[in-house]
Structure formats: C-alpha cells, structure tokens
Amino acid sequence: MSVDSSAAVRLAERYTLRERIAVGGMGEVHLATDDRLGRVVAVKVLAPAVAHYPESVERFRREATTAAALSHPNIAQVYDYGVDGSSHFIVMEHVDGSDLSRLLRQVGRLTPSDAVRIAEQVCSALGAAHRAGVVHRDIKPGNVIVRPDGTVKVTDFGIAQALGQASLTDTGTVMGTAAYVSPEQARGQATTPATDIYSLGILLVQMLTGSVPFEGDTPVAIAMRHLDEPVPLPSSRVHDLPADLDDVVIRATAKVPSERYADADAMAMALARRESGADAA
Known part of the structure; x- marks a missing residue:
C-alpha cells in the first residue's frame, strides 16, 4: 500500500x-x-x-x-x-527537533562547545548500543537529531549489526555512508564498536569545520580516501579552534581500529576533559 x-x-x-x-x-x-x-x-x-x-x-x-x-x-x-x-x-x-544535517546547512559549522556536547551525547548512545552488542554502522548527521533543549537522539539502526552476526549483504559490500565510512567498512571487513568511533570522529570534524574531510566524484572514490589519507585536523581548516580537539580527532580516526579509543565511553571522557577549553573558544 x-x-x-x-x-x-x-x-x-x-x-x-x-x-x-x-x-x-x-x-x-x-x-x-x-x-x-x-x-x-x-x-x-x-x-x-x-x-x-x-x-x-x-x-x-x-x-x-x-x-x-x-x-x-x-x-x-x-x-x-x-x-x-x-x-x-x-x-x-517522535523527536521534536532538527537533524544535524539540516542544522549544519543552516549555520555552516557549530561552536566548539556545541560540537563537543553533541558528540558526547552520541558517545553515550553508542556506548549503550555497544554494551548491548550492537554496532550502528551509519553514524552521520542525518541520523542525529538535536532537540531545542540540546538533547541528542541517535536514530536509524537500519544497518546496525549485532556483534558476531553475519551480514545480510554480500561479502565486500560497503555498508554506511561514504563520507563517514571507516577504513574497515571500505575494505568490506568486519565492523566493531571502533567503526562507530571512526564515523563519529569524522562527524566531529564536520561539526567543527562545516565540511567533511574527504570529497570525491563517486562514493567509492570518497571511501578509498578514508583508506590512505590522514584526516585533516580541524585547526588546519578553522584557525581559532582549540588545538586539543585535534587530539580527539586523531585518536578517533586512526586507520587501525585498535589504535582508536577503546570504547565510546573513553571518547566521551576525552571530550569532557576538553569541554572547558571548547567553552573558552
């Protein structure tokens, strides 16, 4: 119907x-x-x-x-x-609010304090999902809703995967959105909680700078850039950003999953330590 x-x-x-x-x-x-x-x-x-x-x-x-x-x-x-x-x-x-993609279109980029607070709440959601054995696999602005009071809701677990569960897709199929896809997704490899941390690191760059790190003519071209190119530091694009937020991005977007934050809670704690610096920006 x-x-x-x-x-x-x-x-x-x-x-x-x-x-x-x-x-x-x-x-x-x-x-x-x-x-x-x-x-x-x-x-x-x-x-x-x-x-x-x-x-x-x-x-x-x-x-x-x-x-x-x-x-x-x-x-x-x-x-x-x-x-x-x-x-x-x-x-x-029903979440009364605006998805982050619409918000970014309206304002260009967020203040460091707003970006950090949104990222912390996404970390909190991912931590709960990961503890339940679920990897989201498609963290992006369209799946993050911000309510008028600043509360964040993560949505769309449509391609989420239980840890250890076989994928519904053919071997090698990239699941996720190219601009935020992790290197392991680009290779068609298994996803883990570290996959979501990478995508959130990319989203943090976008919130801080107003643009995604990598662009290209096709989704495959964009995904391939995640394999080989280091993620540009936010402070290299917006010079008045707190430099210590670069450290969060570097750790979250490490090419090797084991070199990223151990879990979403660890990333949230790193963001919280830098929130006072973000507030000063």
Whole structure:
C-alpha cells in the first residue's frame, strides 16, 4: 500500500498518519497518532518499490527489533513494528527537533562547545548500543537529531549489526555512508564498536569545520580516501579552534581500529576533559 499524503491513512487499525516529515530511499516518515494510547508518534513506512526485495524487508524489520532492544535517553525509542497489507512500518518516538544535517546547512559549522556536547551525547548512545552488542554502522548527521533543549537522539539502526552476526549483504559490500565510512567498512571487513568511533570522529570534524574531510566524484572514490589519507585536523581548516580537539580527532580516526579509543565511553571522557577549553573558544 502506498501512503497518500492527501488523505488520512490508518495502519493496523491503530495509527493515523498525518503529514510526511521525512523521505528517503528506503521510505518515508510520517507524524502520526497512536489512537489506542493517544500519543503523537513517528511512523516510518517502507517504500513499496523497496518492499519487493526480501533483503530490504529484513533490514527494515531488523532496524525495529534492534532499536527496540535499546533503552537510552540518547536513542530514539522504537515502540512497534507491523505489516498492514503490503505496508511494512515502524512506530517510533517522535523527536521534536532538527537533524544535524539540516542544522549544519543552516549555520555552516557549530561552536566548539556545541560540537563537543553533541558528540558526547552520541558517545553515550553508542556506548549503550555497544554494551548491548550492537554496532550502528551509519553514524552521520542525518541520523542525529538535536532537540531545542540540546538533547541528542541517535536514530536509524537500519544497518546496525549485532556483534558476531553475519551480514545480510554480500561479502565486500560497503555498508554506511561514504563520507563517514571507516577504513574497515571500505575494505568490506568486519565492523566493531571502533567503526562507530571512526564515523563519529569524522562527524566531529564536520561539526567543527562545516565540511567533511574527504570529497570525491563517486562514493567509492570518497571511501578509498578514508583508506590512505590522514584526516585533516580541524585547526588546519578553522584557525581559532582549540588545538586539543585535534587530539580527539586523531585518536578517533586512526586507520587501525585498535589504535582508536577503546570504547565510546573513553571518547566521551576525552571530550569532557576538553569541554572547558571548547567553552573558552
């Protein structure tokens, strides 16, 4: 079933869809009402064209089951998963805020203090996921929502993978978004919590400088740059940045996973130690 945004649509005799608030290759997200509990939710509906592929349906279902198992203030909560006719849908917490990609388009780059505080909260979310045995694998601005009060919510565990679980993709397929992909993802190797730390390091560079470290004509060209080129230091692009934030970026984006922070909590502590310096900038 295709969702007609001009008419009220009800799924599973429970969720009344309202306006569309996001759209992507996998589907679209609608503001909705849970008629049974009387609360506002967000409902992600898998695109009909994508729903023809069993692997895409399984990825979508896995997003729901993976995220539903995680309970943390910085992770957008999943309430329900269902199928109504040909429509596959996920019911999620509605987060009132702006995703980081939109925020960066509006302001260019963040203040060091804001960038550090967002990164700390993403670390907190990742720490909880990693302790539960889940690697996100697609940390990027579009998957980080910032609420008006500054609270961060990490979303979209659609390509998350349980540690030790076989991938749903063919061997060698790069999972993740090229600008933020880790060297091991670019090689088609196994992902670990260190994979998310690398991607967060890239995101930190973007928040501090207003641009991603590597660009290219194709996703593959960009991914290949992550293999061989050192990540430019934020202070080399924005000269008034605290130089000690460079140290965080260097450690987080080490090419060898074992040379990165031991875990997300360790990266969060490193950021916290530098937060007073960021506040002074």
